[in-house]
Amino acid sequence: MNYQQATWTRETDSGEPVNEPLLSEKRTQTVTYDDVDLPEELVRDELTLPEPAEPEVASHYTRLSQMNYSVEHGPYPLGSCTMKYNPKFIEDVAALEDGAIHPDRPDEYAQGTLGILHGLQEYLAEIGGMETATLQPPAGAAGEFTGLLVARAYHRSNDEDDERREVIVPASAHGTNFASAAMAGYDVVELPSDEDGRVPVDALEEAVGDSTAALMLTNPNTLGLFERDIADIADIVHDAGGLLYYDGANLNALLGRARPGDMGFDIMHYNVHKTFASPHGGGGPGAGPIGVVDELTEFLPDPHVRETEDGSFQFYEPAESIGKVHGFYGNWLVLLKTYAYISRLGDGGLKDTSAMAVLNANYLASQIDLDIPYGPFHHEFVASAGDVDAAEFAKGMLDEGVHPPTTKWPEIVDEALMTEPTEALSKDQIDVLAAAFTATNQKTSDELADAPTKTAAARIDQTSAARNPRLSWQDVEGTDE
Amino acid sequence: MQRIQHDGTDPSHELDESSPFAPQTPQEVDAMLSAIGADSVEELFDVPEAVAFDGDFDIEAKSEYEVVSEIEELLGQNADRTEFLGRGHYDHYVPSVVDYLSLRSEFLTSYTQYQPETSQGFLQALFEFQSMIVELTGLDVANCSMYDAATALGEAALLAARVRETDGSRVLVPETIRSERRSVLENYADGAELTVETYPLTDGNTDTDALAEVIDEDVVMVYAESPTARGAIEERLSAVATLADDHEAAFCLGSDPVALALLKEPAAVGADIVIGDASVLGLSASHGMGLGLFAVKDGYLRQVPGRLVGTSETAEGRRAYTLTLQTREQHIRKERATSNICTNQAWVALRTAIHIATLGASGLAALAEDCVATASEAAARLDAVEGVTAPVDDRHHFREFVARTERPAAEVASELADRGFLVHEVGEFEIQICVTETNSNEVDGLVAAAQEVLE
Numbered sequence: 001m002n003y004q005q006a007t008w009t010r011e012t013d014s015g016e017p018v019n020e021p022l023l024s025e026k027r028t029q030t031v032t033y034d035d036v037d038l039p040e041e042l043v044r045d046e047l048t049l050p051e052p053a054e055p056e057v058a059s060h061y062t063r064l065s066q067m068n069y070s071v072e073h074g075p076y077p078l079g080s081c082t083m084k085y086n087p088k089f090i091e092d093v094a095a096l097e098d099g100a101i102h103p104d105r106p107d108e109y110a111q112g113t114l115g116i117l118h119g120l121q122e123y124l125a126e127i128g129g130m131e132t133a134t135l136q137p138p139a140g141a142a143g144e145f146t147g148l149l150v151a152r153a154y155h156r157s158n159d160e161d162d163e164r165r166e167v168i169v170p171a172s173a174h175g176t177n178f179a180s181a182a183m184a185g186y187d188v189v190e191l192p193s194d195e196d197g198r199v200p201v202d203a204l205e206e207a208v209g210d211s212t213a214a215l216m217l218t219n220p221n222t223l224g225l226f227e228r229d230i231a232d233i234a235d236i237v238h239d240a241g242g243l244l245y246y247d248g249a250n251l252n253a254l255l256g257r258a259r260p261g262d263m264g265f266d267i268m269h270y271n272v273h274k275t276f277a278s279p280h281g282g283g284g285p286g287a288g289p290i291g292v293v294d295e296l297t298e299f300l301p302d303p304h305v306r307e308t309e310d311g312s313f314q315f316y317e318p319a320e321s322i323g324k325v326h327g328f329y330g331n332w333l334v335l336l337k338t339y340a341y342i343s344r345l346g347d348g349g350l351k352d353t354s355a356m357a358v359l360n361a362n363y364l365a366s367q368i369d370l371d372i373p374y375g376p377f378h379h380e381f382v383a384s385a386g387d388v389d390a391a392e393f394a395k396g397m398l399d400e401g402v403h404p405p406t407t408k409w410p411e412i413v414d415e416a417l418m419t420e421p422t423e424a425l426s427k428d429q430i431d432v433l434a435a436a437f438t439a440t441n442q443k444t445s446d447e448l449a450d451a452p453t454k455t456a457a458a459r460i461d462q463t464s465a466a467r468n469p470r471l472s473w474q475d476v477e478g479t480d481e
Numbered sequence: 482m483q484r485i486q487h488d489g490t491d492p493s494h495e496l497d498e499s500s501p502f503a504p505q506t507p508q509e510v511d512a513m514l515s516a517i518g519a520d521s522v523e524e525l526f527d528v529p530e531a532v533a534f535d536g537d538f539d540i541e542a543k544s545e546y547e548v549v550s551e552i553e554e555l556l557g558q559n560a561d562r563t564e565f566l567g568r569g570h571y572d573h574y575v576p577s578v579v580d581y582l583s584l585r586s587e588f589l590t591s592y593t594q595y596q597p598e599t600s601q602g603f604l605q606a607l608f609e610f611q612s613m614i615v616e617l618t619g620l621d622v623a624n625c626s627m628y629d630a631a632t633a634l635g636e637a638a639l640l641a642a643r644v645r646e647t648d649g650s651r652v653l654v655p656e657t658i659r660s661e662r663r664s665v666l667e668n669y670a671d672g673a674e675l676t677v678e679t680y681p682l683t684d685g686n687t688d689t690d691a692l693a694e695v696i697d698e699d700v701v702m703v704y705a706e707s708p709t710a711r712g713a714i715e716e717r718l719s720a721v722a723t724l725a726d727d728h729e730a731a732f733c734l735g736s737d738p739v740a741l742a743l744l745k746e747p748a749a750v751g752a753d754i755v756i757g758d759a760s761v762l763g764l765s766a767s768h769g770m771g772l773g774l775f776a777v778k779d780g781y782l783r784q785v786p787g788r789l790v791g792t793s794e795t796a797e798g799r800r801a802y803t804l805t806l807q808t809r810e811q812h813i814r815k816e817r818a819t820s821n822i823c824t825n826q827a828w829v830a831l832r833t834a835i836h837i838a839t840l841g842a843s844g845l846a847a848l849a850e851d852c853v854a855t856a857s858e859a860a861a862r863l864d865a866v867e868g869v870t871a872p873v874d875d876r877h878h879f880r881e882f883v884a885r886t887e888r889p890a891a892e893v894a895s896e897l898a899d900r901g902f903l904v905h906e907v908g909e910f911e912i913q914i915c916v917t918e919t920n921s922n923e924v925d926g927l928v929a930a931a932q933e934v935l936e
Contacts, residue, residue: 016799018799019799036850038714039877042877049841061582065588073587084502086589089549099768104566116552141821179820179821182816226527226529258528262532264532281829282827283594284824284825285825285827285829326629327629327758328570328769345540348498350500352499353503359505359517398596452599457601457795457799460794462597465792465803466807471611472608
């Protein structure tokens with residue numbers, strides 16, 4: 001494919017060519033405060049910020065947007081990120097004026113919002129096979145943290161918190177699992193994968209015991225493999241007195257095929273910005289609701305929503321609530337979009353989503369000439385770039401007009417290219433993506449070293465950025481002098 | 482449902498309904514299966530029967546029109562009331578240009594900039610956001626977002642504990658802190674074995690004598706707010722900073738970008754960390770969804786949680802932007818990362834930056850000055866109502882203030898709500914009122930209603 005990302009380049013005053021200049025390199029204004037009704041010592045001396053007129057703002061950000069690859073440009077197959085199409089109508093729903101309310105409204109004046117929150121609690125519980133779900137965690141990692149706080153509250157209620165100090169995490173798990181466990185005050189026990197790429201049941205039996213608080217598991221795992229021994233795994237963890245936590249990053253593979261609750265999981269998080277199509281927004285916001293089984297509902301964050309006998313909705317504090325994990329009620333606009341998306345798809349659409357996601361991944365794999373050491377995979381697979389550095393391979397793919405996969409992870413595959421096309425790519429787009437893999441695979445090491453050449457910026461030196469951090473335009477100006 | 486018709490007899494695609502957002506036709510499904518060498522899509526699932534789900538979700542598919550109509554109707558049940566509500570979540574007018582630019586799909590549908598060469602636009606926007614926060618706080622480093630003010634405060638406490646050379650276990654917060662914000666902080670503190678304690682305020686500002694009594698070498702962080710949750714501008718920040726510094730505790734200030742555009746820069750009063758909700762610009766009322774502001778002095782750089790955008794150079798020596806210092810982060814450092822945060826609030830930061838750019842320095846400063854004037858005027862008008870004293874705290878206020886009512890606050894708030902106005906009930910005889918440009922033209926109505934209720 002012939003591709004060239006839009007770029008505007010011009011010289012700054014110092015003669016250095018830059019793409020779109022910083023706002024601070026255009027017009028700025030310094031204001032002072034002379035007639036404010038406050039004591040002088042409480043007021044700043046001055047404030048200096050860019051002062052563009054609205055047409056200049058529009059031009060600046062439009063140009064920036066065109067120097068940014070997105071899902072709507074084409075394939076964006078980041079593994080475990082589920083970069084699927086974000087329907088337009090959910091944005092209109094989020095913009096409805098009646099939804100723009102303050103969080104401190106008394107329940108009786110917020111029945112519409114509470115009704116939607118309650119509806120989403122029920123949708124998610126149904127989809128996950130859980131008793132109910134809290135919507136408060138504002139991201140997947142926040143969901144993990146919340147889930148572990150719930151686990152800890154449960155063990156505390158059994159007077160076992162002092163001894164249950166370990167959370168077991170498979171080596172191939174997302175980095176957030178390890179970090180969330182540490183933030184919740186747990187020691188992390190890492191479990192290596194077996195030769196098939198799954199959790200080794202024998203090693204798990206060795207690892208669990210009186211000190212086990214929970215096992216965190218992604219299913220299908222980051223290799224796209226279903227943990228076939230999940231029923232045994234659940235028994236082993238439960239027999240040891242631990243809880244089973246489901247990382248929902250890969251739920252898009254299983255909608256309507258298998259539910260974490262039915263597999264024996266006690267706690268799960270949903271990444272609604274992955275599975276349920278709320279846009280990723282350049283890094284967020286997402287939302288990471290967690291579902292729990294009946295035995296754990298009393299520990300959920302405060303507040304939860306329930307329906308009363310007269311059909312109205314109310315916030316209430318669960319009996320043994322862990323308290324709060326967000327200052328208010330989480331990322332409301334994201335939750336509203338999620339509700340709209342699930343309502344649109346319904347049972348059939350949700351099941352079709354996972355069917356087409358798994359079909360697309362398998363079809364893509366059949367069309368590329370790279371080793372894929374582990375299978376059968378579902379919605380994603382991990383290919384190996386072989387003798388080529390996966391990060392270099394990714395730079396080569398950028399010139400083919402697609403976004404590359406997640407690279408160098410999981411580590412169990414050499415030079416990993418973790419690839420998740422999602423259900424939203426057409427066969428034609430998958431053929432384009434496959435051609436990008438093939439074209440890249442044929443590039444010489446010199447060609448890869450020079451890549452990318454068709455993006456707004458050529459290869460960026462990330463090492464020097466870290467060695468000499470310049471994190472604001474104030475630093476840039478300082479460096480130039 | 483519109484869409485691709487799937488023939489029920491087609492064994493390759495047996496679903497009755499399909500997703501409107503999955504483009505494959507039945508013919509393409511067949512071709513793809515054939516390329517894979519499979520007979521059906523079902524065959525691709527490696528799920529043991531014992532744990533397979535063979536039921537149906539009790540969720541009925543709807544057309545786009547039906548979904549939008551249903552949600553419009555549901556949200557219509559949010560009663561039509563004028564909100565005079567604040568306490569950490571504020572409604573400022575967001576210019577249309579913020580929506581139109583931020584909703585461009587190039588921004589909205591991209592993700593974290595793992596490939597900087599093809600993500601220069603969003604990286605530059607986040608770099609500019611960080612720079613705006615640096616200017617507003619006077620501190621050296623701002624990250625590109627936390628979830629909200631409360632989680633940013635939790636992260637601040639964890640950072641403060643990490644940077645301390647000696648052990649410590651106490652975090653001090655003002656007694657006026659929102660209980661919700663404190664609860665989040667306690668959950669973050671718990672895993673690090675920190676405890677959260679309060680110090681008192683007198684007449685709306687920190688009681689520095691009382692703070693001096695409770696602070697000791699075991700304190701890792703002192704947190705103060707300006708404006709406070711009750712809307713008072715804090716006048717003793719330098720004294721708080723000195724007390725913290727004397728005990729090797731970090732001083733964390735909670736504020737927001739509008740207040741920071743007017744009030745003394747946090748760096749100038751000795752703050753080491755600034756947290757707050759930056760979405761007061763960029764998002765209108767959104768049921769508490771926010772944007773965690775997080776800025777620190779240079780010495781804390783390598784302990785900062787979350788993502789940082791920096792400049793670097795391309796192979797041809799041209800300035801470019803990239804995520805940097807990623808060895809702090811969970812995807813590399815795992816359980817030794819500075820935080821577990823991955824997905825953040827980047828798109829809200831983009832909106833906030835566009836809003837700040839649109840206002841410019843003069844527009845932002847004017848907005849901030851209005852927040853002082855409108856609070857003061859509204860307080861004076863309510864004070865003139867018999868049975869009301871406002872403001873309760875003899876301080877300068879920003880956007881909001883507390884009023885004392887002769888009748889119980891719960892009754893007053895309820896009767897004001899009956900008349901169309903929502904205010905906070907914050908004490909047995911105290912209500913709190915927040916005024917911004919989006920409700921200032923309703924102050925007449927509020928005052929008239931207060932007269933009916935209280936006189």
